[in-house]
Amino acid sequence: MHPCVLQNASQSRAEVSLPDLSTVLSELAQGIERQSLAGVFAAARNVAVGSRLLELFRQVATTVHRELSFDSEVAKRRTCLALIGRAIFARFLFDRGILSFATAPQLFQKQSTDGLPAWFEDDQQTAELFVWLDETFNGEFLPIFPNQARNCSANQYATLIKALGTLAKSEIRKIILNVDARSQAQLPFADPVMCLDYSHIPVGLLSEIYEDFTHAFDEEAAARDSRHYTPRVIASLMVSQVFDALPVHERTTASVLDPAAGAGVFLVLTLQRIVLELWRSTNQQPTAAQIRQILYGQLRGFDKDGDALMLATLSLYLAAVELTADPTPPKTLLFPKPLLGSVLIHVDTDELGSLGASIDVDWNKKFDVVIGNPPWTSQTGGTQLSSAVRHIASRVMSSDDEASKEVYQLRDYHADIPFVWRAMEWAKPGAWIAFVLHGRFLFQTSIQARRQREPLLNHLDVTGILNAADFADDKFIWPGIGQPFCVLFAKNQKPSQDAAFWMQQMYRDPALNALSRLRLDPTNVCAFTREEWETQPWIMKTAYRGNQYDIGIIRKMKSSSGRRQKIELGVHWTEVLKGKSGEGFKVGNKKRSGEALRALNGRHLAATKILPAYIDPERLEPFAVEKLEAARDFDIYRPPLVVVKEAGFSLKERKLRAALAFSSTPIVYSESYFGYSAYGCKDATMHLNYLFLLSNSRLLTYYLLMTDEKLGAERRAINKATFESFPIVPLAGLTDAERLQIDDFSERFRTGVPDDELWFALDRWVEALYGFTEIECDAITDTLATNMPYGDVRDSSVSAPTLREIDGFQEVISRSINILLSQDGVELKFARLNSVSNNAWLFLQASPAQQVANAPTKDGALAKLAAALGENIGSSHAFIKESDGSYLIGVLFQKRFLTRTKARVVAQFFIEQWDREHDAVVH
Numbered sequence: 001m002h003p004c005v006l007q008n009a010s011q012s013r014a015e016v017s018l019p020d021l022s023t024v025l026s027e028l029a030q031g032i033e034r035q036s037l038a039g040v041f042a043a044a045r046n047v048a049v050g051s052r053l054l055e056l057f058r059q060v061a062t063t064v065h066r067e068l069s070f071d072s073e074v075a076k077r078r079t080c081l082a083l084i085g086r087a088i089f090a091r092f093l094f095d096r097g098i099l100s101f102a103t104a105p106q107l108f109q110k111q112s113t114d115g116l117p118a119w120f121e122d123d124q125q126t127a128e129l130f131v132w133l134d135e136t137f138n139g140e141f142l143p144i145f146p147n148q149a150r151n152c153s154a155n156q157y158a159t160l161i162k163a164l165g166t167l168a169k170s171e172i173r174k175i176i177l178n179v180d181a182r183s184q185a186q187l188p189f190a191d192p193v194m195c196l197d198y199s200h201i202p203v204g205l206l207s208e209i210y211e212d213f214t215h216a217f218d219e220e221a222a223a224r225d226s227r228h229y230t231p232r233v234i235a236s237l238m239v240s241q242v243f244d245a246l247p248v249h250e251r252t253t254a255s256v257l258d259p260a261a262g263a264g265v266f267l268v269l270t271l272q273r274i275v276l277e278l279w280r281s282t283n284q285q286p287t288a289a290q291i292r293q294i295l296y297g298q299l300r301g302f303d304k305d306g307d308a309l310m311l312a313t314l315s316l317y318l319a320a321v322e323l324t325a326d327p328t329p330p331k332t333l334l335f336p337k338p339l340l341g342s343v344l345i346h347v348d349t350d351e352l353g354s355l356g357a358s359i360d361v362d363w364n365k366k367f368d369v370v371i372g373n374p375p376w377t378s379q380t381g382g383t384q385l386s387s388a389v390r391h392i393a394s395r396v397m398s399s400d401d402e403a404s405k406e407v408y409q410l411r412d413y414h415a416d417i418p419f420v421w422r423a424m425e426w427a428k429p430g431a432w433i434a435f436v437l438h439g440r441f442l443f444q445t446s447i448q449a450r451r452q453r454e455p456l457l458n459h460l461d462v463t464g465i466l467n468a469a470d471f472a473d474d475k476f477i478w479p480g481i482g483q484p485f486c487v488l489f490a491k492n493q494k495p496s497q498d499a500a501f502w503m504q505q506m507y508r509d510p511a512l513n514a515l516s517r518l519r520l521d522p523t524n525v526c527a528f529t530r531e532e533w534e535t536q537p538w539i540m541k542t543a544y545r546g547n548q549y550d551i552g553i554i555r556k557m558k559s560s561s562g563r564r565q566k567i568e569l570g571v572h573w574t575e576v577l578k579g580k581s582g583e584g585f586k587v588g589n590k591k592r593s594g595e596a597l598r599a600l601n602g603r604h605l606a607a608t609k610i611l612p613a614y615i616d617p618e619r620l621e622p623f624a625v626e627k628l629e630a631a632r633d634f635d636i637y638r639p640p641l642v643v644v645k646e647a648g649f650s651l652k653e654r655k656l657r658a659a660l661a662f663s664s665t666p667i668v669y670s671e672s673y674f675g676y677s678a679y680g681c682k683d684a685t686m687h688l689n690y691l692f693l694l695s696n697s698r699l700l701t702y703y704l705l706m707t708d709e710k711l712g713a714e715r716r717a718i719n720k721a722t723f724e725s726f727p728i729v730p731l732a733g734l735t736d737a738e739r740l741q742i743d744d745f746s747e748r749f750r751t752g753v754p755d756d757e758l759w760f761a762l763d764r765w766v767e768a769l770y771g772f773t774e775i776e777c778d779a780i781t782d783t784l785a786t787n788m789p790y791g792d793v794r795d796s797s798v799s800a801p802t803l804r805e806i807d808g809f810q811e812v813i814s815r816s817i818n819i820l821l822s823q824d825g826v827e828l829k830f831a832r833l834n835s836v837s838n839n840a841w842l843f844l845q846a847s848p849a850q851q852v853a854n855a856p857t858k859d860g861a862l863a864k865l866a867a868a869l870g871e872n873i874g875s876s877h878a879f880i881k882e883s884d885g886s887y888l889i890g891v892l893f894q895k896r897f898l899t900r901t902k903a904r905v906v907a908q909f910f911i912e913q914w915d916r917e918h919d920a921v922v923h
Contacts, residue, residue: 056179060084060171067168078307082142083164085314087175088198089142090119090129092318094176095199098327104132120161120173127157136330140338142314199322230265230373230436231478233516234468238434238487239269241464242369243277245432245489250368251277254298257363257426258372259354259419261301261344264312266371268319271295275323285325288332295320296336300367301344304353309346313339355388355415355422363426370427370492373436374419376483382413389418396424397459411452414438420488424460427492433460439469439484442544443709445537446721457530461495462488464502467544469713471506476513484713500529505544507896510798520874523905526551538707545705545712545787549779549901554706557727557770564733564769569694570724573676577687580677582636583646583720584669588629597631598623602666605643605673611656613692613749615643617665637666638679642691646672647717649701650790654759656749658695660688674720686739689746690731696749697766698759700726702780705788712789729769741765775904782899797896806832809898810844813889816907817846821914833888841878842893846910847886877906879913 061084070076093099094117101108110118110125118125131154133141144160145152161169178198243251252274258266274294278286286294295316303309316339321327340346347358386409393408410418416437423433441453442465469484471477478485505524512519526543533539542551560566573579585597603620644658661667662685669675676691678684694700700723704711708722731739745765748758767777786797801809814830821828828846876897880888891897891906 056174057084057088060087060174063171064164064168067165069163078310079144081307081310082144083172084175085142085311086130086133086144087120087172089133089314089317091175091178091198093321093330096321096327098321098330098333103328103330107132116176119176120169123158123161124154126161126169127154130154130157136333137317138335138338140313140340141317142310229262231516232265232269233477233518234436234487235265235269235373237466237518238371238436238489239266239273241489242371242432242434243273245463246368248277248281252281254368255300255366256298256369256371257300257302257367259302259370259423259426260372260374261303261312262305262308262373264301264309264315264344266373267299267301267312267343268315270299270369270371271316271319272323274298286323288320288324288327291320291323292336295339296342299343300363302347302354302359303344304347306346306348309340309344312344316343352385352388355385355392355418365425365428367427367431369432369434370423371432371434372419375415376438376485377414385413385415385418386410389421392418392421392425393455396421397455408455409451411448414440417441417452417456420456420460420490424492429492431492433488433490433492435488437486437488439467439472439486439713440709441488442467442469442486442540443484443713445541445707445709450534450537454534457495457533459494461491461493461499462501462530463491464489464504466504466506467540468506469544470508472714474508474513476510476516477518495530498529500527502526503528503540503543508794508798519876521876522874523876523909541709541713542706546783547779547901547905549776549904550706550783553772553776553779554703556772556776557703563771564729566727567730568724569691569726569728570721572728572730573687573691573724576730577678577681577684579681579684579687580633580635580679581720581724582632582675583671584636584673584675585625585628585632586630586671587625587627592628592631594623594625594628594631597628597634597668598625600634600637600666600668602637602668605667605669607670607672609648609655611643611645611659613656613659613754615659615661615663615667617661617663617667620667623668634666635679636675636677637668638677639663639665639667640679640684640688641667641675641677642688642695643667643669643673643675644695644723646674646720649704649711649716649718650788650793654754654756656696656754657701658692660692662688674723686731686742689742690728692749693742693745693762694726694728694766696762698763698784699766699770699780702784705784712787716789734769738765738769775901778900782901786896786899798894800893801895801898805895805898806842808900809842809891809903812900812903813844813907813910816904817910820907820911828887840893841890842898844889844891845886846889847884876902877909879910881917 061080064083065076065080068076068079070079090099099107107119107125107129108117110122112118112121117129119129120126130144131152134152144157243254246254254274256267256270256274258264258270261267271291271294275286275291278290278294301309301312303312317335320335321333324333327333345359347353347356389410390408397408408421416435420433420435420437423435427433440449444450444453466487466489468477468486471481472484473482503526504520505526506518506520507524509519524547526548528539528543536555538554539551542554546553556562557566567576570581573581585594600623602623603617604623604625605615605620639661641661642658643661648655648657667675676688678688681687703726704718704722707725708718710716711718711722734742745758745762748754764777767780772780786793810830810832814828818827827849829849831845831847833843833845876892878888878890880890882888887910889906889910891902896902
């Protein structure tokens with residue numbers, strides 16, 4: 001199998017034999033360890049427990065925040081978090097047997113009828129619990145009062161708790177009682193399968209609590225500072241990949257920084273991993289003293305959000321206690337000094353946070369790993385940020401190359417890329433950097449964006465990128481994020497001239513994602529060079545929405561070689577025809593009068609889902625918009641013209657995306673359209689008809705899906721610049737017959753509603769202009785059918801294929817494999833064994849034509865294999881060699897994996913494995 005992304009990551013191959021179906025997995029690309037069916041249920045239980053805890057804590061926080069009466073909103077939020085955090089930690093210690101009558105009898109003198117201590121029911125007992133927590137955990141633990149001193153008395157605590165109110169205390173008491181948020185009665189969970197066990201708090205849950213809390217009670221600051229927790233499945237993947245890439249002897253001593261630590265999920269996972277590595281290296285479980293030595297000596301977190309760091313202390317306390325073999329008596333858990341100020345650094349003196357001057361240069365070149373999820377949103381004080389990153393990048397580039405005179409310019413005010421530059425200073429030479437970044441880093445293709453990205457790629461050795469844009473708005477992996485994102489892995493060194501990196505595309509898989517798992521399919525891994533990315537900036541988008549066939553198609557379209565020269569659509573329109581083009585008027589802030597544009601006496605083409613082929617101005621209302629932000633060049637509204645919709649490129653219901661207007665009446669349209677006017681141009685009719693046909697072809701939709709930075713990434717609309725980059729065969733390069741076809745198609749669209757036959761004929765005619773083969777046309781069909789960015793397409797792509805689709809897949813894979821094997825005089829016959837939907841597999845048996853294959857379904861072996869593979873394996877296909885020499889070819893039973901194009905991909909992998917096996921026999 002491919003490693004996930006990193007060149008140094010461990011590689012493993014799963015050897016599967018039919019008698020040993022229960023141990024089908026070792027560790028595949030997604031890092032899932034071997035699991036039995038019980039493990040799958042455990043994973044499901046953990047996901048459910050996490051969501052139920054979050055629901056409970058959300059309800060408690062809402063009530064407590066409302067009941068607190070502090071004048072300061074900051075103090076109110078912090079006290080609310082501290083109260084809830086102390087309740088969580090108390091229940092955690094209770095469930096682990098650390099806090100008990102034997103270890104703290106004074107806290108168990110009063111009990112309720114349920115048999116649990118009277119914490120948050122009896123004020124004095126609660127106050128004594130708080131004092132005990134302060135004394136046991138060095139006095140910094142979740143301060144209740146603003147500017148709280150190191151030690152508060154029980155009377156001080158009792159006064160606050162008494163004033164808290166019965167309702168708020170009753171809600172917090174639910175945490176102590178282990179009560180479901182939806183429970184009406186004050187009873188502990190009784191379900192033995194789904195009961196909540198606070199002895200293990202899922203990693204990252206406190207981060208989720210904090211994000212939920214801060215967005216509920218401080219939405220403005222949350223949006224401004226881009227406060228979003230990192231899902232533990234993403235953070236865990238990043239930590240595991242980085243540590244797998246470190247030499248084994250460096251894993252126990254690695255120093256790690258998270259410069260945007262938030263509530264501490266990366267630091268918690270790192271602490272757990274280093275403790276595990278130390279255990280492996282010594283074959284002894286680390287002691288409490290060793291765990292604290294790792295915590296204070298090797299981990300650091302920066303953040304400007306004090307509330308988040310307060311929860312980070314709780315996260316680290318929980319992790320450290322959980323990792324301790326014998327956490328009793330409690331006094332052995334005393335932390336030697338506060339985490340705040342030593343492990344967690346609050347950078348509240350600078351608007352730029354960790355990027356500002358408040359972070360001392362003494363931290364430079366101190367860390368073996370810099371990892372995290374820096375803010376993505378546009379920052380306030382953008383000029384300050386731009387200046388800061390210019391100086392940071394200048395320092396990095398000059399230290400890397402004394403001759404460098406580059407001046408780095410930040411294209412926008414987003415902070416994620418500046419954090420990468422600053423990480424190059426914090427990291428040691430050759431150290432690892434791993435950051436979650438906004439998807440714009442991959443997909444932006446403008447000259448300005450490339451000027452921002454390319455200097456970074458020239459000074460940082462990128463080894464791998466996980467593209468997770470498909471999980472924007474996903475309800476399982478990162479609910480509520482609403483933005484495409486990626487994960488960058490890099491070594492802090494200048495790359496070699498021919499350096500390449502792995503790109504792993506991650507796609508939604510609802511059955512696995514619901515268990516907080518990711519399917520990292522090795523067939524979706526590609527290698528790219530920096531030069532490819534620089535010279536073909538669209539290639540990352542094409543790799544995301546397509547595959548190697550699609551990359552080849554776009555390269556073919558853009559190539560200047562071949563029997564036909566091509567020219568960009570926009571260049572053809574403005575330089576060959578001398579026409580005008582532009583976006584329609586903008587309403588926006590309504591600052592300017594629309595009187596001048598109204599004087600044009602045009603008709604208003606409003607945004608609509610359905611366009612006619614030919615616009616009849618008599619069917620439109622007169623343009624009467626009063627106020628405009630921008631009127632644009634009036635000439636773009638003058639017929640003859642073509643208008644093209646900015647959005648609405650779905651092929652589910654084929655509709656016109658462009659319309660023609662030949663009347664003398666101006667057609668005034670909004671920014672929902674692009675307009676191409678041939679006003680004043682000679683012999684423009686055929687140019688207009690040609691543009692109309694190209695704009696409505698599926699090839700143009702396909703091209704936009706493959707290359708546009710917005711469509712199918714961040715938005716469902718397109719950029720005019722991408723539309724105009726569409727390579728076309730100029731009219732002068734068409735044959736007479738092809739010109740006649742333009743007239744014929746235009747007439748057919750003018751005289752009737754287009755049907756499937758007309759759409760098919762148009763698409764085939766346009767694709768024939770480019771000389772596409774059957775294989776390339778199949779790739780276009782399959783990509784549009786499974787990768788368009790609409791909910792219905794996504795749902796369909798993971799659904800069960802039809803019998804016709806299965807037959808087509810089997811026919812193509814059989815033909816593709818046998819064509820290649822025939823050169824060696826070999827022929828395989830293919831038989832479909834069974835198919836099981838719902839994330840299971842379709843199996844084909846391939847056996848020599850002259851051989852009668854044994855049926856591999858004895859004792860339900862095939863069904864068990866299908867179930868195990870469907871839940872666990874990262875790959876979308878698998879090959880199993882049977883004892884009689886035949887093969888089982890397994891492919892996930894989802895429509896997107898059973899296309900004709902996917903059949904060719906699987907056939908290619910099969911032939912590679914066949915060649916390896918037969919080469920081994922020969923040698």
